[in-house]
Amino acid sequence: MTGITRRSFLGRSSAGIAATATLPALTAGPQEKAAAQQSGPAPRTRIELTVNGESHALEVEDRWTLVEVLRDHLELTGTRVGCDRGECGACTVLLDGKNIYACSYLAVWADGKAVETVEGLARNGVLDPLQQAFIEHDAPQCGFCTSGQLMSAKALLNEGAEVTEQSVREALVGNICRCSNFLNYQAAVLAASRGA
């Protein structure tokens, strides 16, 4: 894994960097977040975004993260929350085609943008080739990290560049698998990229 670090992954995600660098509240722990919730109503903003091709107009509290809106308000619970502080990748979604940590991105920042979640991968009951490859390579174990792995892999394929073992490792380096099934995930992405 020469040259691959989580730091370099985060460096590619300018949105994630901006979120963690400019908004310390997003990296607050559960106690700080609970205290913030008790401090009273926050300003609200009306936003419009598309999620999996469907338009939504919502009024959100300015402090809500994108993953909160997806899971708690749009009931798209396929996007997981592991660390809730930009470390595990379980919350990965696509924003205008690029992968971001939805726990570290404010919902108001998604105004006017297109969000894709794992629920949008299958079309008309047919699994996305990545999903099919994940199954065939026995990639998901407990499955907690799987939707995040899928969306990071999708972002890689969206780039349209040649996919190599190295580029797959780089694409998935921000997605931690506590079941340590990294090699199966990587093999699955490589296979999907080759139509195997």
Ligand code: FES
């Ligand atoms: S839940 Fe977002 S990075 Fe872990």
Ligand code: FES
């Ligand atoms: S399959 Fe269990 S965390 Fe990845």
